[in-house]
Each structure stands twice: as structure tokens, then as C-alpha cells.
Amino acid sequence: MPDIIRIDDPGDPRLADYRHIRERDLVGREGRFIAEGRVVLNVLLGASRFQAESLLLLENRLDGASDLLERAADRLPVYVASQPVLDAIAGFHVHRGILGIGRRTDEPSLDGFLAELPPRALVLVLVGISNHDNVGAIFRNASAFEADAILLDETSCDPLYRKAIRVSVGGALKVPYWRGGSVDAILASLGDRGFDCLALSPAGATDIAAFQAGERTALLLGSEGTGLPPELLGPLSTIRIAMSKGFDSLNVATAAAIALHRLWAGALVRE
The missing domain is CATH 3.40.1280.10 (SPOUT methyltransferase, trefoil knot domain)
Incomplete structure (x- = not known):
């Protein structure tokens, strides 16, 4: 099972990769990237070329995300926050309420x-x-x-x-x-x-x-x-x-x- 972790402080260092994602992109940052929305995260969790490093969910989306959590790797960090905290972290209103950090694996020639x-x-x-x-x-x-x-x-x-x-x-x-x-x-x-x-x-x-x-x-x-x-x-x-x-x-x-x-x-x- 993934680890469900409550976040109340937008400045929590564990959320650094999610911070101000509209103004910056994670491409080029050690192969990491942002995935948004249920459909995209469902693909990420089943992809072989990419690895999910964590999820960030709006608190009222947690119960409805059971299918995603069932596919998540054991002990995957799943951060849960209120709408104001989530918006403060991302730097804009995240209406989908579901984000994830992915990382690409080594690429061949x-x-x-x-x-x-x-x-x-x-x-x-x-x-x-x-x-x-x-x-x-x-x-x-x-x-x-x-x-x-x-x-x-x-x-x-x-x-x-x-x-x-x-x-x-x-x-x-x-x-x-x-x-x-x-x-x-x-x-x-x-x-x-x-x-x-x-x-x-x-x-x-x-x-x-x-x-x-x-x-x-x-x-x-x-x-x-x-x-x-x-x-x-x-x-x-x-x-x-x-x-x-x-x-x-x-x-x-x-x-x-x-x-x-x-x-x-x-x-x-x-x-």
C-alpha cells in the first residue's frame, strides 16, 4: 500500500518538486516531470518507461482515487492537502486536484x-x-x-x-x-x-x-x-x-x- 501523508504547510520541503509548476517545468531536472489528472496518472502508474515518485491529491479526491492507489507501488508517498494548501504549493488553482511526479528511466541510444x-x-x-x-x-x-x-x-x-x-x-x-x-x-x-x-x-x-x-x-x-x-x-x-x-x-x-x-x-x- 502507498503511504498517505497529510500536508498542512505549503513550504514542506517534501513538496519542492510540485512548487510553482506553472512558472517552471521539471523537464531537465534529473528526468522528472509533472503529471496532471486521473487519466494521465493512470497511464503513468502503468507505464514501463517511467516511474511514479509521488502523488499529491486534494483531500476530497482521496476517497475517489482508490483505483489509482491500488495501482500505486508499495510505500509510494501520496501527499494529501486542502485546496488552499495545494494551490499555494502549485502556484495556481489546481481544479483537477490530482498531481504526480514521474521520472523517466534510462534511455537507450x-x-x-x-x-x-x-x-x-x-x-x-x-x-x-x-x-x-x-x-x-x-x-x-x-x-x-x-x-x-x-x-x-x-x-x-x-x-x-x-x-x-x-x-x-x-x-x-x-x-x-x-x-x-x-x-x-x-x-x-x-x-x-x-x-x-x-x-x-x-x-x-x-x-x-x-x-x-x-x-x-x-x-x-x-x-x-x-x-x-x-x-x-x-x-x-x-x-x-x-x-x-x-x-x-x-x-x-x-x-x-x-x-x-x-x-x-x-x-x-x-x-
């Missing part, structure tokens, strides 16, 4: 990560996507349409930012991902592992509705506005999403959802 993927795999590659909402939404879409992994280059934001995890509805803790290095290095490693690398662009040569994915497909997505750089598009096969004439702009997360559904549905047809 890129080659080691790719070696763990199945023979038939669909991978997303995010290039320069630094908006937390977009990254979170892409992870949510990837979870919905069973992408096997997401690779993020060094210029994309960390999916364990608090807002990205929240927007992903826990998808950032479910979909395997690897982040770091240049997109050129990522593409080289994917090529070595037999992936067909495609670029999604409004100027793509092939309509995605006519595209047939192979056994191993990696789909590149670029940032809002600038998209994927021309020097990257040149050597790659390119696909596009057809839309109304005179309008060629979709939010990158929306475009990812459409593309993933098309590739996912195509894979189901072949099974």
Missing part, C-alpha cells in the same frame, strides 16, 4: 531504440516542432492510430513538458519515443533499419489517398508555418493531403491525425 521496434512499424519523425500543444496532440493522435514510435529531433520540444503531457491525455507516456540529435542522423539510422522515409508537405508529389505504405514507414512532419526545410524535402519521397483549392494549410497535429489514420487504415486492410 537511437540505434538501440530502433532495434526494439517490430518488423512492421510506423514511425513519426518531428522536425523543429517546438509548440507544446502540437507535440501533445501529435502524441495523442499517435496513440489513437497505433503508431509504433515517435522520433523528435533536437529542435523539437520535450514531450514531457507539463502541458504536452496534459494535451496528449497520457499519450506522451504511452507511445515510445526518442528525442535528440539532428534530423540527418535520425534519417540515416532509419535508413539503416530499412525504413522508407516520407515527408508530409502541402507540395508533396503523391496524394496520401493514393499512397501505399510498406512494411516500415517513417513519416516526417515539420513545424507550423515553415514546414520541412527544402533541403530535406529534395531527397525524400513526398506526400500531401488534398484539400480545397486556394487553401493548403492545416495545423500540424491535424495533418498528422489525417495521415496516421490513412496509413493505419491501409495497414489494417493488408492484414
Whole structure:
């Protein structure tokens, strides 16, 4: 059973990692991150790549959180506080009333990560996507349409930012991902592992509705506005999403959802 610990002092040093979480993010602090809400914490408690270090609950949520506590590790600290104390700790009104501190385990190298993927795999590659909402939404879409992994280059934001995890509805803790290095290095490693690398662009040569994915497909997505750089598009096969004439702009997360559904549905047809 977890340890239930009452907290009455917002300055309690045991709550240091929860303090003023809106103004600072725990990413980069020894691999720790903030998880918010029942759905996300439920994912965290069942994740293999992450470990829950503690929970912080509003006192009137404790009785209703029995399912979460049943999944919690033995002796996991579960701090319980009143609304004023919880808000003072977090630095804002925490209306969900359920927070947790997670920590990621050791990460493999890129080659080691790719070696763990199945023979038939669909991978997303995010290039320069630094908006937390977009990254979170892409992870949510990837979870919905069973992408096997997401690779993020060094210029994309960390999916364990608090807002990205929240927007992903826990998808950032479910979909395997690897982040770091240049997109050129990522593409080289994917090529070595037999992936067909495609670029999604409004100027793509092939309509995605006519595209047939192979056994191993990696789909590149670029940032809002600038998209994927021309020097990257040149050597790659390119696909596009057809839309109304005179309008060629979709939010990158929306475009990812459409593309993933098309590739996912195509894979189901072949099974």
C-alpha cells in the first residue's frame, strides 16, 4: 500500500518538486516531470518507461482515487492537502486536484531504440516542432492510430513538458519515443533499419489517398508555418493531403491525425 501523508504547510520541503509548476517545468531536472489528472496518472502508474515518485491529491479526491492507489507501488508517498494548501504549493488553482511526479528511466541510444521496434512499424519523425500543444496532440493522435514510435529531433520540444503531457491525455507516456540529435542522423539510422522515409508537405508529389505504405514507414512532419526545410524535402519521397483549392494549410497535429489514420487504415486492410 502507498503511504498517505497529510500536508498542512505549503513550504514542506517534501513538496519542492510540485512548487510553482506553472512558472517552471521539471523537464531537465534529473528526468522528472509533472503529471496532471486521473487519466494521465493512470497511464503513468502503468507505464514501463517511467516511474511514479509521488502523488499529491486534494483531500476530497482521496476517497475517489482508490483505483489509482491500488495501482500505486508499495510505500509510494501520496501527499494529501486542502485546496488552499495545494494551490499555494502549485502556484495556481489546481481544479483537477490530482498531481504526480514521474521520472523517466534510462534511455537507450537511437540505434538501440530502433532495434526494439517490430518488423512492421510506423514511425513519426518531428522536425523543429517546438509548440507544446502540437507535440501533445501529435502524441495523442499517435496513440489513437497505433503508431509504433515517435522520433523528435533536437529542435523539437520535450514531450514531457507539463502541458504536452496534459494535451496528449497520457499519450506522451504511452507511445515510445526518442528525442535528440539532428534530423540527418535520425534519417540515416532509419535508413539503416530499412525504413522508407516520407515527408508530409502541402507540395508533396503523391496524394496520401493514393499512397501505399510498406512494411516500415517513417513519416516526417515539420513545424507550423515553415514546414520541412527544402533541403530535406529534395531527397525524400513526398506526400500531401488534398484539400480545397486556394487553401493548403492545416495545423500540424491535424495533418498528422489525417495521415496516421490513412496509413493505419491501409495497414489494417493488408492484414
